[in-house]
Amino acid sequence: MVKAVVGANWGDEGKGKITDMLAERADIIIRFQGGANAGHTIINDYGKFALHTLPSGVFYDHTTSIIGNGVALDIPVLFKEIQSIIDRGVPAPKILVSDRAQMVMSYHKNFDAYEEERLGGKSFGSTKSGIAPFYSDKYAKIGFQVSELFDEELLKEKVARIADQKNVMLEHLYHKPLIKPEELYHELMEYKEMVGPYVCDTSSYLHNALKEGKEILLEGQLGTLKDPDHGIYPMVTSSSTLAAYGAIGAGIPPYEIKKVITVCKAYSSAVGAGAFVSEIFGEEADELRRRGGDGGEFGATTGRPRRMGWFDCVASKYGCRLQGTTDVAFTVLDVLGYLDEIPVCVGYEIDGEVTTDFPVTHLLEKAKPVLAKLPGWKCDIRGIKTYEELPENCRKYVEFVEEQIGYPITMVSNGPGRDDIIYRG
Numbered sequence: 001m002v003k004a005v006v007g008a009n010w011g012d013e014g015k016g017k018i019t020d021m022l023a024e025r026a027d028i029i030i031r032f033q034g035g036a037n038a039g040h041t042i043i044n045d046y047g048k049f050a051l052h053t054l055p056s057g058v059f060y061d062h063t064t065s066i067i068g069n070g071v072a073l074d075i076p077v078l079f080k081e082i083q084s085i086i087d088r089g090v091p092a093p094k095i096l097v098s099d100r101a102q103m104v105m106s107y108h109k110n111f112d113a114y115e116e117e118r119l120g121g122k123s124f125g126s127t128k129s130g131i132a133p134f135y136s137d138k139y140a141k142i143g144f145q146v147s148e149l150f151d152e153e154l155l156k157e158k159v160a161r162i163a164d165q166k167n168v169m170l171e172h173l174y175h176k177p178l179i180k181p182e183e184l185y186h187e188l189m190e191y192k193e194m195v196g197p198y199v200c201d202t203s204s205y206l207h208n209a210l211k212e213g214k215e216i217l218l219e220g221q222l223g224t225l226k227d228p229d230h231g232i233y234p235m236v237t238s239s240s241t242l243a244a245y246g247a248i249g250a251g252i253p254p255y256e257i258k259k260v261i262t263v264c265k266a267y268s269s270a271v272g273a274g275a276f277v278s279e280i281f282g283e284e285a286d287e288l289r290r291r292g293g294d295g296g297e298f299g300a301t302t303g304r305p306r307r308m309g310w311f312d313c314v315a316s317k318y319g320c321r322l323q324g325t326t327d328v329a330f331t332v333l334d335v336l337g338y339l340d341e342i343p344v345c346v347g348y349e350i351d352g353e354v355t356t357d358f359p360v361t362h363l364l365e366k367a368k369p370v371l372a373k374l375p376g377w378k379c380d381i382r383g384i385k386t387y388e389e390l391p392e393n394c395r396k397y398v399e400f401v402e403e404q405i406g407y408p409i410t411m412v413s414n415g416p417g418r419d420d421i422i423y424r425g
């Protein structure tokens with residue numbers, strides 16, 4: 001059976017923790033999209049880790065971790081990450097890398113930085129991990145696929161062709177140092193050496209695993225609102241963040257995805273630019289940011305302070321719908337225990353009309369939040385193991401959100417650890 005763990009919102013919902021938790025009973029965990037531009041924070045028996053490329057199942061020795069074909073594969077980052085977990089006592093994980101994955105090259109990162117520099121104040125807030133230039137090249141059909149590393153003749157010809165093409169931009173648009181084909185070739189040979197032992201026809205591997213009845217998890221990065229089609233375009237990421245894309249980015253049939261576990265955080269946070277209707281500012285935001293997540297809401301990759309807001313039912317209802325949610329995992333609920341009253345965004349007012357349907361970007365920019373206020377529970381709920389033991393106002397908060405978004409909250413996370421989870425229903 002295949003389950004997908006994906007985000008309903010802007011990312012950072014706590015997918016890493018939920019994946020790590022579910023991985024205990026999984027055989028295979030797959031990253032199917034995105035790159036090293038976002039991080040998952042995981043806390044388990046080995047300590048606290050920020051993973052960017054490795055799937056969140058690498059901490060168990062019974063699991064196989066797969067980097068799917070849909071991923072933007074940053075080989076040096078992958079290898080640094082593998083080494084860093086081994087250095088901290090985690091057994092060497094079993095990793096397979098799709099022969100059809102494409103590689104983030106050093107020039108992709110340079111182009112990312114050069115473009116942000118060129119755009120100045122109008123930049124997209126890129127993490128400069130090369131993700132947008134990488135996916136642009138993939139779809140322009142000038143990317144490097146892992147399989148090509150093993151065809152040196154093809155590679156030599158391609159390196160010269162790509163350098164020619166990239167150098168036009170470097171010279172005339174960005175006025176930056178040019179790419180030397182021999183250096184590019186050398187970079188690729190280094191990557192070949194590093195990735196060689198892990199390369200596999202992963203879709204064929206998964207085909208067999210499915211026949212054998214293995215438990216497979218697809219781990220998404222970011223959330224619905226960062227999807228290039230269904231998100232807040234153009235303030236989106238460059239690969240689809242939807243569970244449906246898991247079939248493509250892993251190379252499995254779509255009908256094999258039987259469960260879609262959509263992770264929603266009990267309040268909102270976002271990074272980068274773009275409309276964020278329920279956003280809060282000043283001391284109110286600082287306090288939530290300080291108390292949020294585990295040790296504050298700061299980017300796992302960049303350390304940037306995240307933008308903060310109240311739970312957004314409009315965005316989350318939409319986010320869950322596009323994912324095809326079967327279960328909602330409602331996370332970080334423990335953080336809200338300090339509030340007397342908890343505001344929740346239940347509608348958007350756009351040009352004087354209130355809607356609960358998430359709009360396209362130019363209307364979203366005009367939306368003002370319609371807030372409801374729920375009574376807080378004013379205590380620490382960490383350590384509670386059953387739903388019935390939660391304070392009444394806390395249960396009311398969960399049930400209010402569930403009613404508004406229209407998808408069943410079957411898991412409530414009340415702490416960052418693996419065991420901080422309450423199952424419902």
Ligand code: GDP
Pocket residue numbers: 007011012013014015016017038039040041042043222292293294295300331332333334335413414415416417420
């Ligand atoms: P992801 O990208 O969706 O995996 O999310 P991140 O890892 O960026 O952000 C989630 C943060 O919240 C991490 O610091 C987690 O350790 C933390 N976290 C996850 N679930 C809970 C929870 O239920 N309670 C608390 N306090 N922290 C949580």
